[in-house]
Amino acid sequence: MHPIVRKLSIFASFTPEEESALILACVRSRIIRSREDFAREDDPPRTVRFLLSGLGCRHKMLEDGRRQIVSFMLPGDACDLGVSLLETRDHSLMAISECDVASSSDASLQHVMGQYPKIRAAFQWQTLVEESIAREWIVNVGQREAVVGAAHLFCEIYFRLQALGMAEGLNYPFPVTQQELGDALGISAVHANRTVQELRQRNLIAFGDKRLTILDLDGLVEMGGFDPAYLHLEARYDTSAA
């Protein structure tokens, strides 16, 4: 199944016609090298991009060189939904692993959404979920201490991949450096290292070789105070109305 369809199918099921409309709206696809920024702050927002494969992130730099990663993008995620409504980008996009990124014009997406209300709803759903995840990150970074926040993050990625049918057991590719992990959790790389070690010592995870393995899902969920409700992974759209 095409990654975009797979992602939106979390929200609703699509007819073959809708599926092909979705897929046809995405034109070019190009390979982004690992660690390459494929959109920078202040870039004029033109095309709408979709991550087809690999792991990406959104991040913001500060003047003093600090950086905050504000979300991770998984296969099927749209990178710039609706961005034509905004004058400028407010954050950058980076490929963590090598990524396959498709592009689409905003016009053709608008056209598809006009024709298929369910697709419009699905993209709107994706935007809302993204926002919900951002709010949860504020909590993660603002309130949870390092070990707890790390556990929460590992759970988030696991549940999102799981919903895509991409979790291989309790083991998933997670090629982030400890520096990047720190940038996502709002802590230093050194502290990220100690944090990972603590989770390892508690036999909750294994992390290395660019993979994360959950050794004790219940334990990790409890440690992170994780409740998957905010990911809104249940299908919602009334398909009879299509």
Add this chain to the structure above:
Amino acid sequence: MHPIVRKLSIFASFTPEEESALILACVRSRIIRSREDFAREDDPPRTVRFLLSGLGCRHKMLEDGRRQIVSFMLPGDACDLGVSLLETRDHSLMAISECDVASSSDASLQHVMGQYPKIRAAFQWQTLVEESIAREWIVNVGQREAVVGAAHLFCEIYFRLQALGMAEGLNYPFPVTQQELGDALGISAVHANRTVQELRQRNLIAFGDKRLTILDLDGLVEMGGFDPAYLHLEARYDTSAA
């Protein structure tokens, strides 16, 4: 001007017909007392609400009693845009001051958006800006130290009010307690107090009597590393296409 129209007018200008369609979509309006939660996590999302007057916030509680405020809502802000697409709420809404809150059914909003593409675009814009603000909060809480984050927050509120034409000089109503300020910045109430005091000593702000006064806007902007670009306050919609 009606608060909702005033807010969306940041994005685009509306014809009288569009304005009245917008206003008519909002039915009941009720007064919420200060500190009252008017939506709780796990509430089933039914109506779409709009803040007409007062100051509100979105917040999330943790099991241990900690709380994170994840955004402030100003007059004209929609509280639950598109929320009918989600099964459950993922955060609560609280009135900080006494608030006037209007309600609307999702159906009637859908109808208005179907009829007036510009209104659809305006609500989409609002959702995107909200998400951008959430991302900036992740940075604020994750990377900036307390004084800097506080300065940044005070700038954010100022620029947002300014865009609504509601900043009275450099002085605006800000009836949050220092506990709430701490909950927004991810710091303790005691530290919030010392933080406020530092900003006062530097002659950047005055804060008291439920108002915030900016004594030195340039200084505050610099202290907070504030760049208003992420608020996306420039009108964008091509009105000739209406």
Add this chain to the structure above:
DNA sequence: CGCCCACTTGATTAATATCAAATACTGTGG
């Protein structure tokens, strides 16, 4: 082989939390 980068470890410092107590402010009933 040797270099580069990520990871690891230890020691010290800085930021912030927590605990505790005192002071001011707000509204209310008498």
Add this chain to the structure above:
DNA sequence: CCACAGTATTTGATATTAATCAAGTGGGCG
């Protein structure tokens, strides 16, 4: 108007968390 209770703010002392500095280990790869 005053006394009072309750809440918010302020201050000080101490504890914890995480940052920084510095040095060492280890693997992957030209």
